[in-house]
Amino acid sequence: MGITKTDLFTEEQNAIAQMAKVLGHPARVAILQYLVKSNTCINGDLVQELGLAQATVSQHLRELKEVGFIQGTIEGVSVCYCINPEKWAEFSQLFGEFFENYFVAQKSNCC
Amino acid sequence: MGITKTDLFTEEQNAIAQMAKVLGHPARVAILQYLVKSNTCINGDLVQELGLAQATVSQHLRELKEVGFIQGTIEGVSVCYCINPEKWAEFSQLFGEFFENYFVAQKSNCC
DNA sequence: TTCATTCATCGTAATATTGCAATGTAATAA
DNA sequence: TTATTACATTGCAATATTACGATGAATGAA
Numbered sequence: 001m002g003i004t005k006t007d008l009f010t011e012e013q014n015a016i017a018q019m020a021k022v023l024g025h026p027a028r029v030a031i032l033q034y035l036v037k038s039n040t041c042i043n044g045d046l047v048q049e050l051g052l053a054q055a056t057v058s059q060h061l062r063e064l065k066e067v068g069f070i071q072g073t074i075e076g077v078s079v080c081y082c083i084n085p086e087k088w089a090e091f092s093q094l095f096g097e098f099f100e101n102y103f104v105a106q107k108s109n110c111c
Numbered sequence: 112m113g114i115t116k117t118d119l120f121t122e123e124q125n126a127i128a129q130m131a132k133v134l135g136h137p138a139r140v141a142i143l144q145y146l147v148k149s150n151t152c153i154n155g156d157l158v159q160e161l162g163l164a165q166a167t168v169s170q171h172l173r174e175l176k177e178v179g180f181i182q183g184t185i186e187g188v189s190v191c192y193c194i195n196p197e198k199w200a201e202f203s204q205l206f207g208e209f210f211e212n213y214f215v216a217q218k219s220n221c222c
Numbered sequence: 223t224t225c226a227t228t229c230a231t232c233g234t235a236a237t238a239t240t241g242c243a244a245t246g247t248a249a250t251a252a
Numbered sequence: 253t254t255a256t257t258a259c260a261t262t263g264c265a266a267t268a269t270t271a272c273g274a275t276g277a278a279t280g281a282a
Contacts, residue, residue, distance in 0.1 A: 003268085004136060004137065004138075004239090005138075005162075005240090006137060008137075008161060008162050009137035009141055013137040013140045013141050014137045016137075016140045017140050018135075020131045020132070020133075020134035021135030021136075022131075023127065023135075024129075024131040024133075024134075024135040025132075026115065026119070026120035026124040026127075027115075027119070027120065028128075029120070029128050029209075030120055030121075032209075033209075036213045037216065039216075040221065042228080043228070043229055043230090044227095044229085050119060051119050052116070052271075053271065053273080054228085054272090055229095055232095055271075055272055055273075056270075058229065058231085059270080059271080060270095061229095062230080062231095071221065073222045075222060076279065076280070077226095077229085077279045077280060078229075078279095079228075079229065079230090083213060091210070092211075095206050096210070099199070099203035099206065099207070101144070102147045102194060102203075103203075105147055105148065105150075110150075110151065110182065110184075110193035110194070110196075111151050111192070111193050114237055114238085114271085115269090115271095116270090116271080136240085138240095154259055155257095163241075164241065164243080165242090165259075166244090166259090166260080166262095167240075168259095169259060169260055170241080171240095172259095185249090185259095187249065187250070187258090188248075188249050188250060188257055188258050188259085189249095189257080189258050189259075190258075190259065190260090
């Protein structure tokens with residue numbers, strides 16, 4: 001079928017999956033790392049940096065924006081992108097807790 | 112096209128993306144959370160727990176196993192799955208650093 | 223106004239993912 | 253041996269993703 005059965009899972013599980021899915025492409029990871037380093041950038045910078053077509057970069061930026069990782073503001077003829085601090089903190093915590101739960105609960109090791 | 116151009120990105124970026132991609136489905140998140148809670152489980156447990164067909168669960172388990180999140184050992188007629196502690200720690204750190212880099216580098220806020 | 227720049231969106235081709243029924247395989251039970 | 257149980261694998265249909273050329277919209281410059 002190709003369609004994910006989100007109704008079978010908790011909101012948290014779907015939220016984690018949605019975020020992870022967006023991180024699940026190296027171009028989007030690269031965009032975020034570039035933004036962390038440079039604070040802001042415009043689409044054109046990333047086209048140079050990544051070596052992907054402008055339309056492709058624009059599409060990745062949209063996905064990052066849709067889940068909230070980044071925000072963009074129109075600045076004259078270009079669009080200035082940067083990381084959304086609140087969302088970044090929220091995602092960081094969500095992932096952090098997800099991984100941490102294992103270390104907290106860790107019991108006898110495996111089968 | 113439909114094929115990711117991994118050669119454009121660093122090994123770290125591809126590694127993060129690969130891990131994130133596997134976490135990018137709520138069923139796989141649910142499986143990991145279930146394993147964190149119960150320490151071990153077999154395929155049949157998850158079919159009950161998730162409400163997906165046996166073949167589908169098996170496929171998700173394979174993906175989790177391929178990147179190293181979990182390991183499975185044959186135990187008589189069934190297969191016992193559990194979290195791979197080393198990989199879990201590795202992934203936890205990789206994600207942790209990815210998010211932490213922002214808090215360390217944080218400058219003037221955005222555009 | 224006209225042109226150039228910057229970016230988003232549309233349309234499309236290639237490929238990947240999701241989900242399941244059907245079937246295959248291996249181990250144990252009868 | 254035959255049957256059963258527990259999974260994996262195969263094959264397929266539906267859908268999603270990736271990438272890009274072409275085009276559209278908005279801004280600023282000439």
